[in-house]
Amino acid sequence: MLLLTTLLSGCGALRLVYGQAPELVYWWLDGYVDFDSTQSEKVRDDLARYAEWHRATQLPDYAQLLARAQVQVLSPDPVTPDAVCRWYRDALSRSAPLIERGLPAATEAVMQFTPDNLKHIQRKYDKVNAKFRDEYLQPDPQDRLEAAVDRVVDRTESLYGRIDAAQRDRITKLVAASPFNPDVWFAERQQRQRDTLATLRSLQSAKAPPDQVQAALRTLVARLQQSPREAYREYDERLKAYNCMVGAEVHNGMTREQRQEAAKRLKGWADDFRAMSTAR
Numbered sequence: 445m446l447l448l449t450t451l452l453s454g455c456g457a458l459r460l461v462y463g464q465a466p467e468l469v470y471w472w473l474d475g476y477v478d479f480d481s482t483q484s485e486k487v488r489d490d491l492a493r494y495a496e497w498h499r500a501t502q503l504p505d506y507a508q509l510l511a512r513a514q515v516q517v518l519s520p521d522p523v524t525p526d527a528v529c530r531w532y533r534d535a536l537s538r539s540a541p542l543i544e545r546g547l548p549a550a551t552e553a554v555m556q557f558t559p560d561n562l563k564h565i566q567r568k569y570d571k572v573n574a575k576f577r578d579e580y581l582q583p584d585p586q587d588r589l590e591a592a593v594d595r596v597v598d599r600t601e602s603l604y605g606r607i608d609a610a611q612r613d614r615i616t617k618l619v620a621a622s623p624f625n626p627d628v629w630f631a632e633r634q635q636r637q638r639d640t641l642a643t644l645r646s647l648q649s650a651k652a653p654p655d656q657v658q659a660a661l662r663t664l665v666a667r668l669q670q671s672p673r674e675a676y677r678e679y680d681e682r683l684k685a686y687n688c689m690v691g692a693e694v695h696n697g698m699t700r701e702q703r704q705e706a707a708k709r710l711k712g713w714a715d716d717f718r719a720m721s722t723a724r
Contacts, residue, residue: 458713458716459716459719459720462499462716462720463720463723465495466488466491466492466494466495467488469491470484470487470488470491473487474487475568476564476565476568477557477561477564477565478560478561478564479561480558482556483553483556483561486552486553486556487553490549490552490553493549494545494546494549497545498542498545499720499721499723500721501541502538502541502542503717503718503720503721504717504718504721505538506538506714506717507714507715507717507718507721508714509534509535509538510710510711510713510714510717511710511711511714513531513710514707514710514711514714516531517695517703517706517707517710518703518704518707522692522696523691523692523695523696524692525685525688525689525691525692526688527692528688528689528691528692528695529684529685529688532684532688539669543665547658547661547662548658550661551654551657551658551661552654554644554647554657554661555647555652555654555657557644557648558648559648562641562644562645562648565640565641565644566641569637569641573630573633573634573637576630576633577630579591580626580629580630581626581627581630588626589616589619589620592619592622592624593612593615593616593619596615596618596619596690597612597615600615600694603706603709603710604698604702604703604705604706605702605705605706607702611694611697611698614693614694614697615694618690618693618694619690622683622686622687622690623679623682623683623686624683624686625679628676628679632671632673632676635673636667636668636671639664639667639668640664640668643660643661643664646660647660
């Protein structure tokens with residue numbers, strides 16, 4: 445997530461932050477878990493090794509993906525919602541090797557969790573939930589809509605550059621008609637938090653062996669990727685389909701100059717990934 449956030453902030457920042465990724469991820473994790481000195485040393489070492497593997501094995505693939513995207517955004521042909529969904533699935537599939545590579549180290553870390561670590565995770569969940577309410581659950585519907593539009597506009601401009609008033613108006617209409625419901629998302633988010641803590645507490649109380657811990661974490665990840673709750677899965681599918689349509693409409697409404705700007709940025713990010721994949 446840190447990497448993707450940086451990706452949308454510009455080429456120079458991408459190289460800078462990627463080089464600091466192990467430390468940044470450590471502090472993000474520590475904000476949830478509050479590692480003690482022994483845990484900290486092990487987690488830092490594991491993150492450093494993970495980063496080296498990621499740099500050497502994953503970044504070249506990301507560069508190829510962005511190079512393909514660069515060609516796509518310059519095409520004069522309209523983009524279809526199905527094409528956007530295929531891009532989404534293609535990008536999402538790249539999480540699988542990341543999870544597999546990280547599971548053994550995550551297993552070792554979880555086996556060292558203490559009751560205090562789990563209490564800290566609960567307190568952190570309370571804090572991030574309060575922030576979520578402020579950012580997504582504004583009492584006034586108009587404020588909520590404006591905040592949602594601003595988020596979409598920011599993401600759009602991070603790729604295409606500045607948009608004009610007519611393009612913003614179109615985005616506003618699309619966001620207003622979206623099936624996205626932050627209350628539904630928040631309820632699912634809280635359920636996933638409870639699920640995570642219940643899994644961790646169960647593993648800790650049972651003093652589970654490594655193979656059992658890893659199996660439980662794999663199952664937990666699967667539930668986080670696809671909700672076990674049918675009503676939410678149906679909602680999520682509707683939302684993904686709508687968002688693919690939005691992505692197609694927004695792209696098709698961009699000018700030639702804006703598409704050229706998107707291609708330029710994609711090329712810069714791809715070049716950065718290639719350079720970083722060979723850096724030592």
